[in-house]
Amino acid sequence: MSNNTVIQTPETSLRQALTTSDHLDVSAEGDLLIEGASARGLIEKFGSPLYVVSEATLRANYRRIKSAFEANWPEPVNVMYAIKANPNTAVRAILHQEGAGGDCFSMGEIQATFDGGADPEKIVVNGSYKPDDVLQRAIELGLTINMDSEEEVDAVERIADKIGKSVRVAIRVKVLPEEYFKNFTSDCFKRPNFFQGMQRSKWGETVNGAKRIIRRLQNHKNLRLYGYHTHIGRASRDPNMFAAIGGELARNIGALYAETGFAPTMVDLGGGWARERDPEASGDVVNPHPIEDYAKAVCDAMAQQFHEVSMPLPQVWLEPGRYIVGNAGVLLTSIGLIKRDDELGFTWVNVDSSTNNLLQVDLFGYTYKAIAAEGMARPITQNSDLVGLTCVPSVFVRDCPLPDVKVGEIVAVLDAGMYAEAKGYHFNSLPRPATALVSGKFSWLIRRRETVQDVFATMVLPERLRPEA
Ligand SMILES: Cc1ncc(COP(=O)(O)O)c(C=O)c1O
Incomplete structure (x- = not known):
């Protein structure tokens, strides 16, 4: 090995992928930091799997697209957040504080927009x-x-x-x-x-x-x-x-x-x-x-x-949706089982969420970046398929570069702010994850985790079909 060979680690891989408005870093202990909050700390506080939204990234993206157009157009520019990309009320509230207008498609989206705060003059219905x-x-x-x-x-x-x-x-x-x-x-x-x-x-x-x-x-x-x-x-x-x-x-x-x-x-x-x-x-x-x-x-x-x-x-x-929320969100998910098949030469790293929680993978074949969120200085030693819970293949990332990970460790999937929480569904009757907002080292629950009871809350079993006690 030459002296110049750079060993790839989750940390180097993250740094290569960072963009201007990301607030992602690695702590001295080698843990992923979202703003000032560690992935491990967030999972301990809110449970796994967990969507995490960075407030600083949201604000930065809104300001950047607004000034980009204002610099090129002499008349007023109205940046209307497309709430379909992420309907979380806290996301809307932050963007309303920034002065964002809104694009709504349905009664639900009108409600989500106004629950978070909105100036009617800046809102369109499509x-x-x-x-x-x-x-x-x-x-x-x-x-x-x-x-x-x-x-x-x-x-x-x-x-x-x-x-x-x-x-x-x-x-x-x-x-x-x-x-x-x-x-x-x-x-x-x-x-x-x-x-x-x-x-x-x-x-x-x-x-x-x-x-x-x-x-x-x-x-x-x-x-x-x-x-x-x-x-x-x-x-x-x-x-x-x-x-x-x-x-x-x-x-x-x-x-x-x-x-x-x-x-x-x-x-x-x-x-x-x-x-x-x-x-x-x-x-x-x-x-x-x-x-x-x-x-x-x-x-x-x-x-x-x-x-x-x-x-x-x-x-x-x-009406930007993805531009504003895309990289503001990260999906944290924990490794539950690692299956190795030496005969076939494959390894599957099974996590506790599924592409139900990141549907653009199944719908459009988006290739997300996933990184080990702990021990990020360890060398990458394997290319394993990162797979989820459902009975569709639910492959988050094929040949995902990972270090020697263990059960219980956290993996972070980047860019989960857009069309993830919004399109998440209950296939295999899986409750949807919670969502946390991070600002600096502080964090808040902005959507509670669903329970199995929530999944079935709208079902009605006619009296005559009820199983006998
Ligand atoms: C009319 C309209 N406006 C805005 C958007 C948001 O698009 P994007 O998230 O790609 O910015 C969509 C997405 O489908 C749309 O249909």
């Missing part, structure tokens, strides 16, 4: 079909409704007229920049014919549909046309994709302005902003593009189109 009760609540609260179709205008009109209240509305537009997408392969969604998929997707109105809505709503009694919306999602980490979408959206908005005279107050660009550490792209790599690259690419592309038709610049609204 969805291809919003049931009447959702529309009514949105209008009563004074939220902006991003309408998905001409058909939805009827529903919003009916309810606004019924309760006699005016409402701000925007039009979700189907944006199809064919030039960019004709030979496009997503680094995230493994599906062929992406462009046809975009055409076929249920979301948004065509430009002609948008024109009919504008004509219909000019001088409307209760529906005040406020702007436009689109959302493509985390289809690529290429800033040019966001520029293509923003440019094409702005070109269409400009053409509609030239034809109808409607100058929007805001343009809502949706979510999907790629993060720095990026399991979405199925690689243990750090995204070379900081958020500032995306902000510049999309803002430049839009400004150019608006200038061409001399349209006043609108406000920019955004």
